[in-house]
Amino acid sequence: MVPVLCEEAGVPYVYVPSKEDLAQAGATKRPTCCVLVMLKPAKGELSAEDLEKLKTDYEQVSDDVKELSTSVI
Secondary structure, eight states, X not given: OHXXXXXXXXXXXXXXXXXXXXXXXXXXXXXXXXXXXXXXOSSSOOOHHHHHHHHHXXXXXXXXXXXXXXXXX
16 A cells, blocks of 8 residues: 555555564664655754755655666566
């Protein structure tokens, strides 16, 4: 269901080998089926510098995911 929603909304996504690998990448011990990344926190505030770094990192990861998805197809 998530891939269909992502494709319809133009949101890049990528599969990972296992829930455990994704959990480890997300610094949690609990197996995880998906991770959503937001450009600003749901609670609290970040400094302008932190927001800019988050945006830059997000864009880099998004570009990498798009490149991965086009190379697989």
